[in-house]
Amino acid sequence: MNDGKPARPRWWTRPRKDRPAPAAPHTAPPAHGPSRAPGTTPASPGRSNVPAPPYAPVPPPPHDPPPQPGTGTVWHRYDPWAPPGQAALPPPPAPARGPGRRRLLTGAVLLALAAGLAGGLTGAALRGDGGGDSGTVSLPQIPTGGSGQTAPGAVARIAAAALPGVVYIHVKGDGVEGTGTGIVLDTAGHILTNNHVVAPAATSGDISVTFNGGVTRKAAITGRDTGYDLAVVKVDGVSGLRPLTLGDSSAVRIGDPVVAIGAPYDLEGTVTSGIISAKDRAITAGGEGGAGSDVSYMDALQTDAPINPGNSGGPLMNARGQVIGVNSAIRSADDGSGADGSQGGSIGLGFAIPSDEARRVAQQLIDHGHAVHPVIGVTVDMRYTGDGARIAATGPSGAPAVTPGGPGAAAGLKSGDVVTAVDGKPVHTGEDLIVRTRDYRPGERVALTVLRGGHRLTLDLVLGGASGG
Structure with missing residues (x-):
């Protein structure tokens, strides 16, 4: 109530809600908020500043609550009943802080504000009732299934698509028991695997195949080849098979x-x-x-x-x-x-x-029960320790090392020649020569790099063919 004396202003007041708070200066504010020139009041839209009692930032009294973050700038008013001519009280000196301390404090304040905002948003989401307290808490949950998206080429996508076309092979025979893996080739039940997986049951034994869904069926060997280490087995009575696609291995980098x-x-x-x-x-x-x-x-x-x-x-x-x-x-x-x-x-x-080699061999095993190997028609000296593959002096049981009328003889190979490359691919051992020629089919032409008497020669050779075991 008013007792006839001018109302004494409080030590601190908040600006009106309909008046925007002054913009923060570029430099760090004083300890208790920004100050402005004495004798002015904050400007309102459409109005100019008018004289007013002098203002200066002063600390709020102990009994007043401190300003709260987000409520705007707080202005502290100087006592208008001070003796005439007294200058506005200067703000209390701020404690000395180095630049590093100030930056750290500012970062801490921003972090606190961000945490407060996040907490407020979370709290609003948890209530879900317009802010009321229902007495229960519902924890946030990730939506069921998430996005459900995986990038093309991602391992998860490849695995999900391929697993139905992969089988697991259990073999018993010849006193051996083991497991391996197989690839479904077609809907007829043909499965590609390694020869050494099924070899124990080649003459007698048991082969069973377990599909990705858990179904198990007996399998029989369609054909196998020891030289390529590939075999095809077949299961009957299984529907809904998911064959895998054999890609182009020559394009692999x-x-x-x-x-x-x-x-x-x-x-x-x-x-x-x-x-x-x-x-x-x-x-x-x-x-x-x-x-x-x-x-x-x-x-x-x-x-x-x-x-x-x-x-x-x-x-x-x-x-x-x-x-x-x-x-x-x-x-x-x-x-x-x-x-x-x-x-x-x-x-x-x-x-x-x-896969290029596996596809060729698998087709032959399905069609004929065996594969045809490309051959040069020579006997290689596997005991040779020099670089390259040397043609032996004699073949098995004293036969010529270069088969008469064979591909090697037609190309001009001789005993003692050392083959160092096949179509530019280096050959360091006798095994290398066999491996390099396995990349080709019978009837294809290759260029052999040969050392003979210290001279380098290039011989064109058309590969022959022989049935493998």
Whole structure:
């Protein structure tokens, strides 16, 4: 109520809501807010400043509540009943702060405001009733299923599409029991895998195939080839098969991303990923070396995708979900044999038969039960320790090392010649020569680089063919 004396203003007041607060200066404000020149009041829209009692920023009294963030600028008024002529009180000196301290404090204030805003938004979302307190709390949840999107080429997308076309092979026979992986080739039930996976049951034994959905069926060998380390088995009575697409392995580049699927150590449905770390690796797997029928030769794709025993026969896939290789061998740390059957684990050196070669051999196995190998018609000296593949002095049982009338003889090869390249691809050993020629089909022409008596020659040779085992 008014007792006839002029109303004494409070020590601090907030600006009216219909008046915008003055813009903050570019420099850091004083400890208790910005000040303005004495004798003016904040300008309102459409009005000019009018004289008023002198103002100066002064600290609020202890009993008054402090300004709250977000309520606008607080102006402190100087006592108009002070003795005439007294100057406005200066603001209390701010404690000395270095530039680093000021920046840190400002960052802390901004962080606090952001946290407060986030908290307010969360609180409003939790209430869900216009701000009332219902006494219960409902925690936020991620929408069911999320976005449900994966980028093209993502491992998850490739795996989801490919897993229905991958099977797991269990073999018993010849006192051996093991597992491997297979690739569904068609809806008729043909499945591609490695020869060394099914070899124990080649003469007698049992082969069963488990599909991704859990269905298990017996399988029989359609055809197999030891030289290529490939085999085809067939299951009957299964519908809804999902064949995988065999891609173009010749288009693969070093560094391309790849995905491997298999059953390492009997862990079915295992998906791993990596890159193509090398191409055209001349790999000899199985046996103890030499050119025996138990040795497989492959001009392999090398990958660092983890491959372990049990991955044999499974797909190596590109970013488009196409099979570009059949996983067949690893270089293991324990014995260095490179055979997938080794108990050593992956050290990042896995090898796959290129899909171009696998497609050709699989078609022959389905059509004829065996594959036809390209041959040169010479006997190679596997004991030669120099660089290249040397033609032996004699063949088996004293026969000529260069088969009379064969492709080698027609090209002009002679005993003692050292082959150093096939179509420009280097040849360092006898195994390399076999591997390089396996890239071709019988009847195709290749250029052989040959050293003879210190002279380098180039010979054109048309490859012959021979049935493999």
